[in-house]
Amino acid sequence: MQNFTGVGVSPGRIIGSVRQMPKPISEPPAGDRLDPSKSADEATGELRAAAKTVQAELQRRAEAATGASKSVLEATALMATDPMLIKAAVKLVATGTSTERAIWESGASVAEMLHNLGGYMAERATDVLDVRARIVAELRGVTAPGIPHSDVPFILVAEDLAPADTATLDPKKVLGLVTSGGGPQSHTAIIARALGLPAVVAAVGVDALADGTEVYVDGAAGTLQVGPGDEQRKAVEAWEHVAASLSVFDGNGATADGHLVPxxxxxxxxxxxxxxxxxxxxxxxxxxxxxxxxxxxxxxxxxxxxxxxxxxxxxxxxxxxxxxxxxxxxxxxxxxxxxxxxxxxxxxxxxxxxxxxxxxxxxxxxxxxxxxxxxxxxxxxxxxxxxxxxxxxxxxxxxxxxxxxxxxxxxxxxxxxxxxxxxxxxxxxxxxxxxxxxxxxxxxxxxxxxxxxxxxxxxxxxxxxxxxxxxxxxxxxxxxxxxxxxxxxxxxxxxxxxxxxxxxxxxxxxxxxxxxxxxxxxxxxxEEAQGLAELALSARNADEARTRVRAGLPILEELGL
Amino acid sequence: MSERKATIASRVGLHARPASIFAAAVGEQTTEVTIGLETDPAEDAMDASSILSLMSLGASNGDVVVLRAEGDGSDEVLEALVKILETDLDAE
CATH class of the missing domain: 3.20.20.60 (Phosphoenolpyruvate-binding domains)
Structure with missing residues (x-):
């Protein structure tokens, strides 16, 4: 059995299959020059427009987000058109560098500066690199990097998650989070705790896991095991009982099939x-x-x-x-x-x-x-x-x-x-x-x-x-x-x-x-709720209505309600 | 040239959320405003509308920063911005 150890940042024990985050946007080659048919002014205009589009998209996500992820997204949205980031890129474009390469280099130096500040700031460097990748994707006309879509819930494995990713993370689809990078203050950790998802960060080597690999994750111990056995399955079951009794509201009212009821x-x-x-x-x-x-x-x-x-x-x-x-x-x-x-x-x-x-x-x-x-x-x-x-x-x-x-x-x-x-x-x-x-x-x-x-x-x-x-x-x-x-x-x-x-x-x-x-x-x-409502409506009295509906909700016993 | 000092009131310092609130407020002004630590030379001051500059400033709770601006109405603009810095933005 292959084991990985990192830092547990959000408790919970789960078994599920791995989905890796898509490969990030590739680096525009060093020395990439501006298309000669394009003036520096035109190119600058395109760059600013791309930055604005990215900002609007992040702002839109911020509006849909709540709590911790909202404020982080708002800050990230501001970064997209930040004078420090854009001015440096515009200067490079003026010397004939392509827009993609210019924003890439500008983003790199800003990220490096934040990284050198250490601590909390170093972890914000990810936000700048995320914004940079989004602007490059926008300039290339390709889809921005993001969380993979899947019909079945999965364990998301990534290098690290950026706020834009974590804000769009659907807790009904993502069972847990494991990253090879990141730290206890990273977005991955913040979001995992906010959503109550088991999470492990800084688990070196997990990027190499193939999609679909069945793994066991212990978000308290900070471990990931490939090919879980009976012992792990029992641990998951035991956790489910605990989690149910501890359960806090996740801020998303919805039925099992995703019908939203705030x-x-x-x-x-x-x-x-x-x-x-x-x-x-x-x-x-x-x-x-x-x-x-x-x-x-x-x-x-x-x-x-x-x-x-x-x-x-x-x-x-x-x-x-x-x-x-x-x-x-x-x-x-x-x-x-x-x-x-x-x-x-x-x-x-x-x-x-x-x-x-x-x-x-x-x-x-x-x-x-x-x-x-x-x-x-x-x-x-x-x-x-x-x-x-x-x-x-x-x-x-x-x-x-x-x-x-x-x-x-x-x-x-x-x-x-x-x-x-x-x-x-x-x-x-x-x-x-x-x-x-x-x-x-x-x-x-x-x-x-x-x-x-x-x-x-x-x-x-x-x-x-x-x-x-x-x-x-x-x-x-x-x-x-x-x-x-x-x-x-x-x-x-x-x-x-x-x-x-x-x-x-x-x-x-x-x-x-x-x-x-x-x-x-x-x-x-x-549909089940509608069926239960029908049963209640057609009952002879209040007691019968209540008894009928309770019988149709097995979860009540599990939760001790 | 107008100049105002402000003591950072946010408990976490001028980081993500307080920084974004402040940068957005500066961005709404037509006047260019710079920010620097009290202990740093004036020529090292940075664009106060840039959240990245604000974050790289690394101002902690209790640090004194200097805001500078030029032109008509800059006194009023700085006055309003000082108020924002001297509010605990994390508490709101």
Whole structure:
């Protein structure tokens, strides 16, 4: 058995077949001259255009990336048109060197400089060489180097990975990472840890492994073995049990067949938002703005609100944050807004309805949200709670547009809104199902009464049918406007599968639930989820619906859920 | 010629992310801005809009750098850029 030893940078034990990274872009020969038919100015123009194209491509990838890989990609994108890199190349072109050779040499001297600085900077030298290879590929009109495509998951073996590679790395396809170069601070290590992929770096000699070779990788011990035996297979099995119980959300909500279902967080303030972002939330599906208003006798000023919202938006740069406007009333009374003498507060002036009795509060809140949104890079959507009719949805959307908020939506928690979602979605850009209130209103069972807990289950087939009708309304409306869920139902990994099967586009929940929901969702295909949703819908009652779906999800037992 | 000193506030120094934020901010200015370590001679100063120059500067947390620019409005430009350097960009 052939063994390789390197540095383990991300734990995990796996067996899989090797795929080598494609050979890098070949070096343009030394002394390669500029085509005599081309002027130095023309050539410089081509070089700058190629650099710009590479920058745009890297920037595009940065926008799609998240967390650590995003900031690294942003820095790499800047390098592509960096004056230090380009000016040196332009000088060489002016003396008659070909553009490919010029950028090659310029990149080499920059990389050497970083390398000589040592430590962290030396590891950034890879980024410069990656940018250089991309610019040469662009000048040659060939595909940029990148991760190989394969239908089956594989263990990626490379010399080292650059941010542009790691950002496009699909964790469903790549089982683990092994590099012959790199160090514990390399992108390979950073990305492997972020994705929870077993990884070994600095394993000299692994570049020689043929594609398809079956190997065992231990990311904790830092070893790779060719031709694994029973002992290694047992180690892999043992690891799978451990990994399952430790599982953290990987930041990619999707079914087993790759149907994307972003997993968002419900948050009630900046501290919450930071925690959710750290836990891998793909955005915020419900920002409860009550945190600004509760325990106050008077309305907070616009400035105070802007600061409070900014704290949340800044935790999710470039990502979606759905803000719910003030939802006062019923279980959340506010002295300056709601009337505590109402005989039936759940059916009273609450949520969006407080705009009838205290006009101005909502308008000022929308102004504050718009101001905070403008100063941040978060993608801010806004929605009103307790919308019952299409006219209310239209009025709210109009107020949002006046405030400069482009994506107004509404909560679907009143059954009338679920039934009329097609018409409501002609006015709103999205809807989000608040399953807690939707259940309470559909079943006419007070959420706060323990005696009625059985009625108050989102597993009630009637509630599931209202969710189905809401999705059907969106389909009927015809613009593919998203239907999300931000109630407790989304945090139940079993029910979450049903929701996805019913056609729900996003799930928003407390950040603690994300890993369990993500793990269960990944165990089923969209078609399987649809089948399970059918079983739940056709059940006689809530218990039967739940039992049927659980029986169809073997992963629950493995995870101990 | 305007000149301003700034103390690097980012905990990791003027590295990848703080450097890219700063380089992008310099890039938005029409004025050419140079950056150098306080201890280095002025003629060694480098293009502050270049992320590679910034990284090669190797400025760590607490190091003092000198920003220089010429022309109208350069005082204001440098003032704004000093603020960026004196913010802990890793914390944001």
């Amino acid at each position: 997993i968002l967080a419900n948050v009630g303030g900046a501290a919450d938002a930071v925690k959710a972002a750290e836990a891998g939330a793909q955005g915020v599906g419900l920002l409860r703005t009550e945190f600004c208003f509760l325990e106050r006798d008077t309305e907070p000023t616009i400035d105070e609100q802007v600061v409070a919202y900014r704290g949340v938006f800044d935790a999710f740069p470039g990502k979606k944050v759905v803000v719910r406007t003030l939802d006062a009333g019923a279980d959340k009374p506010l002295p300056f807004l709601t009337d505590s003498t109402e005989p039936n507060p759940s059916l009273g002036v609450r949520g969006y309805r407080t705009d009838m009795t205290s006009p101005g509060v909502l308008k000022r809140q929308l102004t504050a949200i718009a101001t905070a949104a403008e100063a941040s890079s978060a993608v801010v959507w806004v929605m009103a709670p307790m919308i019952a009719t299409v006219d209310e949805a239209a009025d709210f959307a109009a107020m949002c547009r006046v405030a400069g908020l482009k994506t107004p939506g509404v909560m679907v928690e009143v059954p009338s809104a679920a039934l009329r979602s097609a018409s409501i979605l002609t006015e709103a850009e999205f809807v989000s199902l608040g399953t807690n209130d939707l259940t309470q209103y559909a079943m006419a069972a007070d959420r706060q009464l323990g005696t009625l807990a059985a009625l108050n289950s989102p597993w009630q087939p009637a509630v599931l049918q209202l969710i189905q009708l809401t999705v059907a309304g969106s389909i009927a409306e015809g613009h593919n406007k998203p239907v999300g869920v931000c109630g407790e139902a989304a945090a139940d990994p079993v029910l979450a599968v049903v929701l996805v099967g019913l056609g729900v586009a996003t799930l928003s929940m407390t950040s603690r639930s994300m890993s369990a929901v993500g793990a269960v969702l990944k165990s089923v295909t969209l």
